Amino acid sequence: MKAAILQFDxxxxxxxxxxxxxxxxxxxxxxxxxxxxxxxxxxxRPTDHGNFAIAVEALVCNLLLSSQANNAALAVPRSHRMxxxxxxxxxxxxxxxxxGLLDLLSKLRFVSELTRGYRINNTLRQPTxxxxxxxxxxxxxxxxxxxxxxxxxxxxxxxxLKSSKDxxxxxxxxxxxxxxxxxxxxxxVRDINAFLxxxxxxxxxxxxxxxxxxxxxxxxxxxxxxxxxFNNGNWNDGGRLFGGFxxxxxxxxRFTSIRIDGERVANVDFNALFPRLAYTLVKARPPRDDLYxxxxxxxxxxxxxxxxxxxxxxxxxxxxxxxxxxRHFSEEVKLSMAxxxxxxxxxxxxxxxxxxxxxxxxxxxxxxxxxxxxxxRAENIVALPLHDSVLVAKKFAARAKKLMEAEFKRHTGSTAxxxxxxxxxxx
Numbered sequence: 410m411k412a413a414i415l416q417f418d419x420x421x422x423x424x425x426x427x428x429x430x431x432x433x434x435x436x437x438x439x440x441x442x443x444x445x446x447x448x449x450x451x452x453x454r455p456t457d458h459g460n461f462a463i464a465v466e467a468l469v470c471n472l473l474l475s476s477q478a479n480n481a482a483l484a485v486p487r488s489h490r491m492x493x494x495x496x497x498x499x500x501x502x503x504x505x506x507x508x509g510l511l512d513l514l515s516k517l518r519f520v521s522e523l524t525r526g527y528r529i530n531n532t533l534r535q536p537t538x539x540x541x542x543x544x545x546x547x548x549x550x551x552x553x554x555x556x557x558x559x560x561x562x563x564x565x566x567x568x569x570l571k572s573s574k575d576x577x578x579x580x581x582x583x584x585x586x587x588x589x590x591x592x593x594x595x596x597x598v599r600d601i602n603a604f605l606x607x608x609x610x611x612x613x614x615x616x617x618x619x620x621x622x623x624x625x626x627x628x629x630x631x632x633x634x635x636x637x638x639f640n641n642g643n644w645n646d647g648g649r650l651f652g653g654f655x656x657x658x659x660x661x662x663r664f665t666s667i668r669i670d671g672e673r674v675a676n677v678d679f680n681a682l683f684p685r686l687a688y689t690l691v692k693a694r695p696p697r698d699d700l701y702x703x704x705x706x707x708x709x710x711x712x713x714x715x716x717x718x719x720x721x722x723x724x725x726x727x728x729x730x731x732x733x734x735x736r737h738f739s740e741e742v743k744l745s746m747a748x749x750x751x752x753x754x755x756x757x758x759x760x761x762x763x764x765x766x767x768x769x770x771x772x773x774x775x776x777x778x779x780x781x782x783x784x785x786r787a788e789n790i791v792a793l794p795l796h797d798s799v800l801v802a803k804k805f806a807a808r809a810k811k812l813m814e815a816e817f818k819r820h821t822g823s824t825a826x827x828x829x830x831x832x833x834x835x836x
Contacts (some may be wrong), residue, residue, distance in 0.1 A: 411449075411574070411609075413478065413479070413481040413482075413619060413621045413625050414428055414481060414482055414483075414484050414538065414625060414626055414627065414628070415474060415478060415482070415484065415626065415627040415638055416481045416484050416563070416626050416627075417467075417471050417483060417484055417485045417486065417631060418467070418470075418471060418561070418629065419467050419500045419502040419503065420467070420476070420561045420562045420563070420634055421466075421467050421470035421471055421559055421560075421561060421629070422466055422467065422470060422560050422562050422565065422633075423466060423469075423470060423558075423559065423560075423632065424558055424559055424631070425551075425557075425559075426471075426553050426558035426731075427550060427551075428470075428549070428551060428558060431548065431549050431738045432466050432469050435465065435469060435548060435549075435646075436461075436462050436465050436466075436550075437623065438548075439510075439513060439517075440564055442513065442517055444557075445512065446516070448509070448513065451627065455472045457506065459501075459512060460501045460504065460506055461506045461510070463501060463502055464501075464502045464503075464506055464507050464510055465510060466511060466564065467502050467506050468485075468514070469508075469510075469549075471485075471560055472520065472539075472541040472545065473481055473541070473546075473549060473551055474559065474627070474629055475540065475818070476539065476546055476626070477619070477621055478604055478619035478627045479601060480540060480723070481619060481627045481712045482523055482524075482539070482540055483539050483540065483541075484536035484537070484538050485536070485538070485539060486503070486513060486526075486536070486538050487508055487511065487526055487537050488529075488536070489528070489798050489829060490502050491798050492507060492508060493502055493505075493506065495675070496584040496746065497563060497565065497566045497584055497585075498565055498569065498584075499565055500564075500565050500802030501565075503742065505620060507531065509674065511539070513834070514545075515539075515598040518540055518542055518544055518595075519541065519545035520540065520541055520545060520546055521537045521539065521540050521542055522537065522538070522539050522793060523535050523538040523539060523540060523726070524536070524538045525526055526538075529615065530664070536813040546620050546822065557631075559629070559631040560606065560631055560640070561606070561631050561633055561634045563599065564634055564636050564652075566595070566637070567598040567599060567602065567635070567637060568594055568595050568598065568632075568636070568637055569582060569636055569637070569638045569639065570582065570583040570585045570602050570622055570639050570642065570644070571638060571639065571640055571641075571647075572607075572640070572641070572642050572802060573641045573642065574791060575638070575778065578669060578694060583642055588819065591644075591710075593603070594637065594644075595711075597649070597779050597783070598636065598637050599777075600783070600786070601635060601650075601779075601782055601794075602633070602634050602635060602784070603693060604660060604786050604791070605633040605634075605653075605791070605793075606634075608618060608669070609669065609670045609671065609791070609795070610628040610630065610660075610667070610668070610669055610677065610735055610762040610792040611630060611667075611668045611671075611792065612628065612631065612654075612666050612667060612668070613665070613666050613667075613668055614666065615684060620658075620662065620666055622656065622657040622658050622659070622662075623657050623658075623659060626657070628654050629654055629705060630654060631654075631717075632652070632653065632654040633653055634652055634653075635650045635651065635652040635653050635794065636651055636652050637650055637651075637775065638651055639770050639772075640771075641768060643645060643747040643768075643836065644738040646768035646769060646771070646772060646814055647768050647771050647772060647775070648771065648772045648775035649771060649775050649796055650772070650775065650778065650794045650796070653793060655667060655793050655795070656795065660676075660832075661832065663674075663676065663832075664687075664831065664832030665802060666833070667793075667800065669791050669793075669801065669802040670791065670802050672802040672803055672804060673802075673803055673831075673832075674793075674800045674802060675800070675802075675806035675809075675829050675830065675831045676795065676798050676799075676801065676802045676829075676830040676831075677798060677800075677801060677806055677810050677813060677826060677827060677828075677829055677830075678797065678798035678827065678829075679696075679699035679774075679797045679798060679813065679817070679826070679827055680826035680827065680828055681699070681714075681826065682701075682774055682797040683717075683721055683767065683770050683771075684700045684701075684717055684721070684755060684758065684773070684824075685700065685720050685757075685823070685825065686720075686770045686773050686774065686821070687721060687758040687761050687766065687770060688757075688823070689821040689822070689823045690756060690766075690770075691757055691758055691761070693757035693758070694823075695755075696754065696755075696759055700715045700717070700755075700791065701714045701717060701746075703750045703754055705750040705753070706738075706742055706746055706750050708737055708739065708742060708747070709737040709738075711737050712734055712735075712736075712737025712738050713737075713747075714752070715733065715734045715737070716730075716731065716734050716747055716748070716751065717751055717755075718767065719731035719734065719768060720748065720762040720763055721753060721761065721762060721766055721767040722751035722764040722765065722766075722768070723762070723764075723765065723767075724763070724764070726763055727744070727748065728744075729742055731743070744789060748762075753772075773820075773821075774796070774797055775796075776820070777816060777817065777820050778794055778797070778799075779795070779808075780816050780820065780835070781799065781813055782794060782799070784812050784816060785799070785809060785812060786803070786806075786807070788806045789809075790809065791809065792809065799813075803831060810827045810829055813827050814827050
């Protein structure tokens, strides 16, 4: 099994007075070591000194978290793009001072380097991984995980505008100009982050082992800062929220591990949201039965769901099965047969298939979710966004369902289908 990795979080900060004092003392030790080893000839400027101190704090918090997570390796960036990229997205933690800090910690034997990173292609990279040494851990009195001992700083920018994907499936960030619209969009996300930062959200483990997500990355309960990502260089495409620790968790983990106000959670979910939104675009009523159920061709519902949504995102005639879709269909089923079944059932929106409308639907979906989060927040209900659903304490599930149905009606003029999932059955 792939070993657990803790991805470096440049937003990690101390939320514990004793830890903050010990980090300040550690910074002074490192500055003195630089002088003793003659690594620096001149004193840093105030701004540079502040950035160095923030980088030390972030790295210390990450190293301590990795030690608490069964000594998981900490993956840290060293790439030129991360360190010296100049745009609104750049974090002050990164830069020449960060690479120098990694080298200094290694020289002083506070960390041991396990692997040195390298680039495989535009989308795949082998990270540099490190672990704290006993010498490092001996400088901090944090012997066990304490509630709220870490917090997360705000992202440099919570609005990300990405280019279209290239042939290798990679996209790049676009440094956009500020407008009244982006100011409004940013405030909406920062309001969500400010509310989540002080919410009573915790992770529970029965065996004491670290929680890992789908990619075997260690999950940090302090990681609540979310950002909104727009696609194709277009503010009308995408807009989904990303970044919270709950986003990449397995479905079952969310129910067994996440606690809001000390209570287990429920997932309140829009059913078949994308095709339902497509019907609102053409002002037609969707079928009353399951929108992902097709009786003409026998296959698993998950396959129909993936294929239906893939048709909404496709920009030209689909000639091959989308990723992770074919396995849900029996061998004798041809792609053309399955597509014909979908178009027959959804005749009113068939003209939208293979026209690239998916990202526009995603923008509608994300706008809807932002409004729902604001309404829940107004009632002091903590909600963790999951694209087309929210995680709330079980006692608020019925209320969240009612608000989601009402907001969908107000936003589209149509009726939504909303389900409540508590990990056992849907209501």
